[in-house]
Amino acid sequence: MKKTYLFTLGLAVGAILPFIGCNKNKDIVIGGVAPLTGEAATFGTSTKQGYDLAVAEWNAKGGVLGKQIKLAFADDKGDPAEGATVYTKLIEQDKAIAILGTVMSKVSLAGAPICQAAKIPMIATASTNPKVTDVGPFIFRACYIDPFQGTVGAKFAFDELKARKAACLFDVGNDYPKGLSEFFKAKFTALGGEVVGFEGHATGTSDFKAQLTKVLAAKPDLLYISDYYSDVAIMAKQARELGFKGPMLGGDGWDSPKLIEIAGSAVEGCFFTNHYAKEDKAPVVQEFVMKYTDKYKAAPDALAALAYDAANIMLDAITRAGATDGAAIQAALGKTDLRVVTGQVKFDEKRNPVKSAVIIEIKGGHEVYKTTIAP
Numbered sequence: 001m002k003k004t005y006l007f008t009l010g011l012a013v014g015a016i017l018p019f020i021g022c023n024k025n026k027d028i029v030i031g032g033v034a035p036l037t038g039e040a041a042t043f044g045t046s047t048k049q050g051y052d053l054a055v056a057e058w059n060a061k062g063g064v065l066g067k068q069i070k071l072a073f074a075d076d077k078g079d080p081a082e083g084a085t086v087y088t089k090l091i092e093q094d095k096a097i098a099i100l101g102t103v104m105s106k107v108s109l110a111g112a113p114i115c116q117a118a119k120i121p122m123i124a125t126a127s128t129n130p131k132v133t134d135v136g137p138f139i140f141r142a143c144y145i146d147p148f149q150g151t152v153g154a155k156f157a158f159d160e161l162k163a164r165k166a167a168c169l170f171d172v173g174n175d176y177p178k179g180l181s182e183f184f185k186a187k188f189t190a191l192g193g194e195v196v197g198f199e200g201h202a203t204g205t206s207d208f209k210a211q212l213t214k215v216l217a218a219k220p221d222l223l224y225i226s227d228y229y230s231d232v233a234i235m236a237k238q239a240r241e242l243g244f245k246g247p248m249l250g251g252d253g254w255d256s257p258k259l260i261e262i263a264g265s266a267v268e269g270c271f272f273t274n275h276y277a278k279e280d281k282a283p284v285v286q287e288f289v290m291k292y293t294d295k296y297k298a299a300p301d302a303l304a305a306l307a308y309d310a311a312n313i314m315l316d317a318i319t320r321a322g323a324t325d326g327a328a329i330q331a332a333l334g335k336t337d338l339r340v341v342t343g344q345v346k347f348d349e350k351r352n353p354v355k356s357a358v359i360i361e362i363k364g365g366h367e368v369y370k371t372t373i374a375p
Helices: 002-024 041-060 080-092 105-118 146-160 175-190 209-216 229-241 257-267 283-296 302-321 326-334
Strands: 028-034 069-075 098-100 122-124 139-141 165-171 194-201 222-225 248-250 271-274 338-340 343-345 357-363 366-373
Touching: 028 041, 028 080, 028 302, 041 069, 041 283, 041 302, 069 080, 080 098, 080 105, 098 302, 105 122, 105 139, 105 175, 122 302, 146 175, 146 222, 146 248, 146 271, 146 357, 146 366, 165 175, 165 209, 175 194, 175 222, 194 209, 209 229, 222 229, 229 248, 229 257, 257 357, 283 302, 302 326, 302 338
Parallel strands: 028 069, 028 098, 098 122, 122 139, 165 194, 165 222, 222 248, 248 271
Antiparallel strands: 271 357, 338 343, 357 366
């Protein structure tokens, strides 16, 4: 009886030991969120690929804190309710120690309170609405914010394009385009320009001719369209059909190959503010462009660059923290001073990076670097 007990105990211990060893050496889980479906689907694809590239590079070099990194990815579908669901799942079920994402400000605003409440550090990749990091001290971002982007656009319109009368069109149901147009309007007016039309449209609209007809009657020199590429493409075509021949200008939501594919010549000679230009000769930029293009057979857009940067910023912070608890990572993030693809990153008191912006021109059916605007 004694021998049987000892034998059984030995089997039990032997069965448990591999799991103890496995648990001790398990991967470090990082959550990743982006819209693979919905109105910003191309942004989500680029973002996920940026995450994947950075994580693969870190794992090839040994991971972080002696462990491999596992990216637990979730599609937020560009929907705040879905975003709240997937952020919760990543934290509670996947046990992510930090989260990267997401693209759209309205979804980040749904996910950020969940991360803040759980004290899980989050880096929004391309959510430029200022409210995102206002949620709390565990929320950071990799991109500049809309007040800066709107200001850059207004200065470029007034100083370089010599526009004096502008009209703004935007989605009233989305914090990103609405806020961006408001910041553009404030700066353009302060510079001495006149905003002769400020028209919103409902989310999901596909016919913008009523709004366009109204603003074009005031004869603007320039149209500022702050929506995402899918709406911009339709607006641009309809504006041309209604006879508008001037330039159109927008924000980083334009940065998708689908814009030119859908709009064609309607966006020729138009401009948008962006986070980086693939033509930038800086070694860190060209190395990233080469690696991304080699892996995915397409040049990286700004969404891919910001996602790659966010992953590197987070993993650098975890390394410096020397720990995986949220407070230690959050403290390390606050001390970041790192050169990444989209610029040198240091966080201000609201955990926003102070960075330059670039102007991209659509010329000859391609996105072409125009100029850089310092912060």
